[in-house]
Amino acid sequence: MKIKHNLWVWLPVFFLILILVMSISVTLGAANINWQLAWQIIFSKIPGISTFIEESWSSSNETIVWDIRLPRVLLGAAVGAALALAGAIYQGVLRNPLADPFILGVSSGASFGAALVFVFGLQIVLLGRFTLPAVAFLFGFLSLLIVYFLSRVNQKVRLETIILAGVVVQSFIGACLSLVLALSNEHLQTIVFWMMGSLALTDWGYNQIIFPIILIVSIVSLFFIKELNMLGLGEEAAHHSGVSVQRTRFLLLILASIITGAAVSVSGAIGFVGLVVPHIIRLMFGADYRVILPLSIVGGAIFLVGADAVARTIMAPRELPLGVITAFLGAPFFGYLLRRAKRGYF
């Protein structure tokens, strides 16, 4: 009861922080645009409000805000939210604090798919420039299915088995990926940079694919909060209170993997967000999934938008890999929280 009350305080606070971070991020970059101007440009695009705003900016500024920075910031928010939510779900379902969105091989699969696209210059006619995310997503999902069916014995999946199967598939696909890398000289840099994660390849098109996926999956996953909490009390206990453990687990893993796949396919494998954001939320607000899921979604968005802003500006004009920044920012903060935690929290 008490904790729930907290949620209605903290969720709006988190949203405010997100909007703040996003608007700061839109103003950062080579072109000098303050955030009044940025907001004016954004509002001028919204039907209904646009009539109240007088256009007083150059078209190049409009392009920079609307076509370059805003999609990137929004994509950062979506990817961050997706990874953090997926991490929270994986940790809950697998009952393992080390679980992150990549533990079941989804990201290795996606990276392998992406590498193939780069190396062979694949371009599927129907998909056009969406070939890369589509293929990455498909390979990520395939790896999940392999893991799942490897660990299925007598129509049941055991937790330890699925995590082991994930590790095995991950290393196998990792080896395939290394092989592709070793054999391709010219694309090495592109692939490595993609693997370290970046939001640089963004436009509205990417947003249009990833936003609906993340929105729908997030909403669906919110319906399983009770089940996630009940799994926390043990699988048998959950079964005895009426949760179909096998079915619920399969469904939740699929949901989490879909958003992981979607996120990785547009931004590469950005590490650390999915592992650490849910843990930070847990350390700060407790283990109740009624709080963890919503706050992880918004918290992940904040974290990644912030990290991307840093990645873009700290050594401008050079852009740093996002995965590097997330680890640089996340690890010390997480370490600080861990030291401060008085007892086991997972």
Place this chain on the structure above:
Amino acid sequence: MLDIQNVSKSVDGKPIVQDIQLSIQKGKCIGLIGPNGAGKSTVVKLISALEKPSAGQIQFMGKDVQDWSVKKLAQHIAVLTQEGLAPYPITVYDAILMGRYPHLGFFQRESKRDYEIVEEVLKITDLTEFRDQLLDTLSGGERQRVAIAKAMVQQPELLLLDEPTTYLDIGHQLNILKLVQDWQKRDGLTVVMVLHDLNLAAQFCDELVLMDHGRVVRVGTSEDIIAKEMLESVYHANPEIIRHPKTNIPQILL
């Protein structure tokens, strides 16, 4: 109420439970006893549909338990295991409230009635002062009491207990069994419990089922079962049988 018909279960060709036949009447408290590896826990798992029998079937309220949905079954059967609840850091109140889960539809939230039931059970189980504490800060005995409370909130007709007192001291053992006994008297609950402690089993159960090597050796009252020859043949130990000075129930001395 519960009809176990020629049930066998084997894992990798090795029989765990063989040809069990047992009929359990409503409102009775049945104790499953027997040495380690006798198949007692497996019987409980088969009844709660956590495991599938290799042969035979278990009829509950006229329908095979395997044909019940997990959720529907949980409306009628609650289970308490020796591990009870994992020490997960959520509040006692929230953990107990989860017992209402099988009675809620997928989109349904808890109603006022559900909260009232929880309040009532908090009082019965003497957990009111713990309600906002986190589960992982409780002792084993307190956590087991939360597990009982959660089962109570579930409002089942059948309660299965698998060595619920194994890890507890005698004070908490008695406390848990008393809670179950009062509950049974109050609501006409049917209880099937696995107990290692023969003295407790003799005191709390109406009927005992003695198992060995996956088979039922004998069904009867404590008078029939807690007997020297009977226990010797199954446990390969030499207990002395005496009578409880107050209740006159047979008890063992080692």
